[in-house]
Amino acid sequence: MDTSQQNSNDDSALSHLTVKQRIFFVVLVATMGALAFGYDTGIISGALPFMTLPPDQGGLDLTPFTEGLVTSSLIFGAALGAFLSGYFSDRFGRRITLRSLALIFVLGAIGTALAPNLHVMVAMRFLLGIAVGGGSSTVPVFIAEIAGPKRRAPLVSRNELMIVSGQLLAYVVSAVMSFTLNDPHLWRYMLAMAMIPGALLFIGTFFVPASPHWMVAEGRIxxxxRILHKLRETPREVKKEMTEMRQHAKAARKGPSARELLQEKWILRLLLVGAGLGIVIQFTGVNAFMYYTPVILKTTGMGTNASIAATIGNGIVSVLATMVGIKAVGRFGRRTMLMTGLSVVIAMQLALGCVLLLMPQDMTQSIFALAAILVFLFFMQMCISPVYWLLMSELFPMKVRGVLTGAAVSFQWICNAAVAFAFPPLLSATGNGAFFIFAAINVGSLIFVITMLPETKGKSLEQIENEMRERFSEQEQDQQTA
Structure with missing residues (x-):
């Protein structure tokens, strides 16, 4: 658990920095978890073609089924990690949770790199997934509680920037190694590098403060x-936030306990919205593209090394799009960005399906297919992914924020796993029809966003909680009246 001695060390470590520099440093440390998340999910794209080789050529002799198993094992682990970290985050604090997850990142990376067979690989990928999922639910909440209302949107969105940066790094590493190293165990080196951001996260957590929101909730006013004075530019900001947090904490202590709160119907409705957003982000099919772009491009006749190199385009587009998205999320509403992104995603999935169905299998088809994938990714990473992680840090009440965020993000990982596991056999069974299926699902996602999602832009976390309670309680009363 966080201690006064640790906080004193943090104050000393950050005392020579300006407010903006302190917040930047805290966000940089926290998003090492996001960088590890991105690298671990992206590197499998480059490693899979080599892991499918027979054992005498250095591979694990994977089949389409075991490809999906290896890929999705991390994601099933992430679902468990997101759920468990929600409890530990509320109980022991965001910082201690991140420090523990960092150790799992390192152990999981070493385990996958040394795995002698399929069974050990699946087990180690599952362990690594626990860290990935735990980080995915804890990092956005930690940043949101550190940042304050003014900076929350762009700073939480940097979590997504580090995720896609990790994926880009993974694609570059894969391409460089595949062209320069002639080693049958090449994929092991790719996987081993995942320990680096995990180690940086572990070290960094000794130099950042605990969440002031969590501290107030624990009665450590x-x-x-003291922490907030280090992270805000004026005493007026500190006073305003502390007043809001103390009033909110006082009301929360008088209100239902965390266990009782979880049983209230408006909380269940809010959780269902969070779970629905998990379906929205994952059933775009984004991770089918991120994990299997080389597989898709190889169906157009492109070679293995060339298809791996082409995934660098995925990473570059994702990073650029997220940088644009960070600017946009501060100007436009969450609903507007999601609706725009989903509309373009649907169009590009239809376009990709038509390209693969109607064009002859040659280089022109490869170019058009890659173009559709890149436009899809640009709008996905600009409008949908940053907004999802931002909403996960905003929607849920302070008393159960870790638990509910963990549960919602866990469900998102289950959706991710379902897509990752099903895509290779789905592509094999339906061919081009897979992309039309995703397009149809995303029409449903667009309707969900239009009809169900509340707007949170420009509001404090305490304001959002009060408005969510009123909104969903009123809906319950209206239904009872009807």
Whole structure:
């Protein structure tokens, strides 16, 4: 658990920095978890073609079924990690949770790199997934509680920037190694590098403060105030936030307990919205593209090394799109961005399906297919992914924020796993029809966003909680009246 001695060390470590530099440093450390998340999910794209080789050529002799198993094992682990980390985050604090996850990142990376067979690989990928999922639910919440209302949207969105940066790094590493190294165990080196951001996260957590929101919720008012003075530019900002947090914490202590709160119907409705957003982000099919772009491009006749190199385009587009998205999320509403992104995603999935169905299998088809994938990814990473992680840090009440965020993100990982596991056999069974299926699902996602998602832009976390309670409680009363 966080201690006063640790907080004193944090104050000393950050005392020579300006407010903006302190917040940047805290966000940089926290998003090492996102960088590891991105690298671990992206590197499998380059490693799979070599892992499918027979054992005498250095591979694991994977079949389409075991490809899906290896890929999705990390994601099933992430679902468990996201769920468990929600509890530990509320119980022990965001910082301690991140420090523990960092150790799992390192152990999981070493385990996958040394795995002698399929069974050990699946087990180690599952372990690594626990860290990936735990980081995915804890990092956005930690940043949101550190950042404050003014900076929350762009700073939480940097979590997504580090995810796609990790994926880009993975694609570059895969391409460089595949062209320069002639080693049957090449994929092991790719997987081993995942330990680096995990190690940086572990070290960094000793130099960042605890969440002031969590401190206030725990009754540690003086420590929270001291931390907030380091992270806000004026005493007025500190006073305003501390007043809101203390009033909110006082009301929460008088209100239902965390266990009782989880049983209230408006909380269940809010959780269902969070779970619905998990379907929205994952059933775009984004991770089918991120994990299997080389597989898709090889169906057009492109070679293995060339198809792996082409995934660098995925990473570059994703990074550029996220940078644009960070600017846009501060100007436009969450609903507007999601609706725009989903509309273009649907169009590009239809376009890709038509390209693969109607064009002859040659280089022109490869170019048009890659173009459709890149436009899809640009709008996905600009409009949908950053907004999803931002909403996961905003929607849920402070008393159960870790638990509910963990549960919602866990469900998102289950959706991710379902897509990753099903895509290779689905592509094999339906061919081009897979992309038309995703397009149809995303029409449903667009309708969900239009009809169900509340707007959170420009509001404090305490304001959002009060409005969510009123909104969903009123809906319940209206239904009972009807």
């Amino acid at each position: 003086k420590e929270a105030s």
